[in-house]
Amino acid sequence: MRNPYLPDIARIEKIIQETAANDVKTFRVTFVDDEVRERFSYRPGQFSEISVFGVGEAPISITSSPTQKGYLEFSVKKMGVLTTALHHSAEGDLIGIRGPYGNWFPVESMEGKNLVFIGGGIGLAPLRSLINYVLDDENRGRFNDVTIIYGARSPGDLVFKWELEKWEKRRDIDFYLTVDKGDAGWSGREGFVPTVLMEVSPSPENAVTITCGPPIMIKFVIQNLLKLGFTPAQIVTTLEMRMKCGVGKCGRCNIGSKYVCKDGPVFTYEELQRMPQEY
Amino acid sequence: MREELSPRGTEAWQPKIVAFLCHWCSYAGADLAGISRFQYPPSIRVIRVPCSGAVNPFYIVKALQCGADGVLVSGCHPGDCHYLAGNYLARRKFALLKGLLEHVGIEPDRVQFSWVSAAEGQKFADVVKMVTDRVRSLGPAEKLVKRGRGR
Amino acid sequence: MAALKITKMALNSVLALMSERWDVFVPSPSPAPGGPSGFRLFEPRPMPAPGKPGPSERDSSVNRQTCDEDTLWNGTGQGGQKGRDRENHLPEERLPQFLRRVLTVKPLKELFFPRSEPILGYCVDGAFGGNGDGTGVSVFMPEGVLPGKPRVVFGARPCDAASLTVLDRVFADEAYPDDFYISRRKNTIIVGLGCNVPAPTCFCPATGGDPFGTAGLDVLAYDLPALDGDGSSQGHYLMKAVTREGEALLGFLSEAHLGEGPSESDERACMALEERARKAIAAGLPADTQSLGRVLGGIFNHPYWATLHEKCLGCAACTYLCPTCHCFDISEEPDPGASRSGGESPKGGPERPRLTGVRVRNWDSCMFPIFTLHTSGHNPRPTGLERVRQRVMHKFYYFPENFGAVACVGCGRCVKYCPVNLDIREVISHIAALGGTGVAESISA
């Protein structure tokens, strides 16, 4: 019996509070079964269905990179029933994970190119998987220049601060951190991500840009990227949809002929333009 | 007969009764019953509510679905509502709900309403005893009770 | 055995015999909606003692003629048996008349993709930490979900059977095969019943079907009416095998001497039935749906959708009763009394904290606003316009694009049961006409 809905059991090893308001937490989990741990291989951009038993399931993108062995990380914003239950979990608790599902960032076609990452808020989570994959010592040489523009509403809303520091120190990437509005302790850049993008003004030549964030940010980022000369095929983003099954059957993530859980969540802007605006 | 229905088999079966008590009167009445050491059966599970008028009929039906053998809603006497008319408004809803539940075959004694003031500790004990006796004589709730499907 | 003819009087015996080897399902009576409500397990009456055959033509003289279907009707008049005794137990010998009612209310998909089914059970010990060593949480298949005994469905209509070939594309895909569906499909033999006189709501030919189509069927039965002087009071069923499984079934019946091979005149009668049915259904067919996708691709923003959805109430009658609609929801059903923190154990249950429950999949519908509602409050399909459009687009454009077939078999249930008579046939013809006028091209340009 193949039951595509049967999750594997994983233990929450570590919970990291990400934001000042504590509405985003990163969960580092390990499969209880060694065999599953070996078998579970994924690519940057894929997601998993996370179960909290007694509550339900939700699709969450994997924020760790496949280069980080032995564990998975999920960054979760407290939004609905499942994410709230997850936030109430403690280290050591057991949850269910099935997947990985969906497509992934087109890593192969990105080789040899300049990569421009543009993230906003919790939208950094799926990008982070690819960023860490690219920055991994074994892979870094396969890619050209790496530019990262990341912003949040306020300093307290920035996620992965513990990792942003590392990125800032690296000399092989251009990292731009911004907040919409700073506070007393903020000495960094202020400004909306799309505006910073224009300031940075990356060249579209031999470049791919990968963006994820709140819908309104994505909208203006894409507008500005087009102004900068990027073609729709050079712009990669990842969609959020209501999903249940994760395996292209339950129907709710259907957009046109695509199922976001199976054909997505990663789409180029060129692909999105061909799809109905129902996302 | 009733003993056979008891899950433990040996002692007398004690019904589980969800009691929605208004904060201002009946809850205080229950308090007084306790302070005064009036004896009543340990059958009720008290949920304090601001007012009997705040008891959505849904709560009552939901309690039955969750396996309550009986439900008791108790508020201030007519005219004594802290919010002036909450209990009057509740009374209409309860009258119709009671009729509806009976209409579909739920034993009328499973759902009871009472007015108990903060001073009526004895009445509270009496009401609980009466309701418990009635529910006990009906036996464990079977109708409308959701059963689990897991292991 | 490629074909077998049985008298209708023997249907009961045939079903009873099959029941020994299979779970047999037949359309189930429900007088309130006026016809079969769905499919139910056939429960054979105790078999007659050896030497005394079951109901056959010989005892058909016993007033069988009064089994007119009219008497099957239990009126639902005010003040009658209101709300009570509606469980009409259809005498089995009336099944042949009953089977002539065209369609069950609930579609055949119910037997393969039930309205609600547990997809896993779980048990969590020690609040959520398990036993502290990674054990204490288990997920498992809930008991009794998958059918044990192989099954036979008798009396499914060709449109319903064809719908299974649509559902196969979704549930039996290579990447994520769904064994809940597949295992039921594999162990079910479907004996279809051709439609002698299609209903006024039928439009299967517009979707590539036929009143005597064999897609999805293992056996196709013809309802041959009684002829003067052929000795049967009610006529025969002529069953033709479509698949090897169907052949085996007929072979099994044939060995029990429950029928005979068809004659040439029977074959001619079948042909005549087919022709008559095709002629009858041809009148009033909507435009062919197979090429509708070409038009739909260009009219996503057409003003037609705004007028079309206006009368839609947003209920799921059309989608739930649709034999090809397959959207579902997965919801958690924790056992009552069990809670995250343990809490009070269920009646008679163990006293230590333990959470048990099942995860269930239920039919869901793209007609419901919450179907696509995000937790953030954003809804990609916020109004009836988008939702009705989605239903039409999915059936006739998106699904064909993905799977090469329209997700509609023309059964007409949505036509019949829509509370506001939003007739998909009108929609189909209207859209086809939009294509004819070149509107589609101009809009997409």
Next chain:
Amino acid sequence: MSAQSPSALTKTLREFCAGLLDEGRVDVVVGFGRGTLPLRSTPVFARNPDDASRLIFDATCENNLSVFVPKLKDKRIAVVAKGCDSRWLNQYILERQTEGERLYVIGVRCQGVIDRKKLDAYLGSRRLLEGRLEEIRGQGECGEGLEGEGAGGTGGVEGAGGVKGAEGVEGARPGPGVSVSDGHIKWHLEGNDAEGRPWAASLDFEDLLSDSCKVCVKKGPVYADVVIGENGETVKGNGETAKGPEREPSFDDVKEVEGASIEERWKAFRSEVSKCIRCYACRQACPGCYCKECFVDRSAPRWIGGSDDETDTMVFHLMRAMHLAGRCVDCGACVRACPMGVDLGLLNRKLQKDGWVLFHHIAGFEREGKPLFGTFLPDDPNDFIL
């Protein structure tokens, strides 16, 4: 359905609505049009005088059109309203869901509407290709339909399979705007049977009548800007609401159930609920179910499960009924919308009865004031309280 010349009522309705739209007095007329099947109507939204030519009114007009009012964005809405539709329009105003000024009520006197499930039950395997209402003149030539017992309903069908029933037709007058008080209105049905043979029958009007129509207490509008009569005459509304029902509500059906034992009632309830597939057609067809988020759809807290668990379905129906207590006007739209034939009246009518008996309340007759549960009397029944 073969061409049938429109009734006088329909003719006037079309002319009148065309005028309303032409003069710009309303932006949309919500009415009924001919549907795609015999004896089937469909809601029509007329926004220009030409659209108005699609309007009809007869006994096939089964929906409660007021359900569309909260959804429409048009500034001024005319609604073709039967008694029950107009009662809900009143209720909407009472519940502050719409402004009275926004509505233009075109009242029509209704003799009751068809219950298609009864028709289906009657048809069995026969196909209905044509259906219409006819007035049969002359005594004793009523054809042979069902037994015309108003309260019967279990009577068998005799001779309905033949064409005999049509013999009594003397002068057929199209349209249902005719009075049924003489009991001579018939449904004329034609089609073919399972063998493809032609078939025709004539049934008493009552036989296919919706249950709720049989106990209707207000056939005409309770409030109307204009009333279009059976013979096509128009009468301007006087701007007042009817004082109350035309006749004392009767609850014989409820009393019958009340007479049953508690176990019998439980069995009946279970049996009804077991048919439900939770498609929510009842909810969607009901003008009273306008909540932005229905309790069954709530996820936090999740009140009831979505599976086929019998108790969840029971709770859904109980709470749906309870939520409509004191609001339900017994239009029967939910019953007719249900594809599975769940007898929702079993619950709705009980609550109406209790509302009437205990509080002398009947919904839909007031535009101002408070709903049943929004008010009280100090001497409301208290004897059930300990």
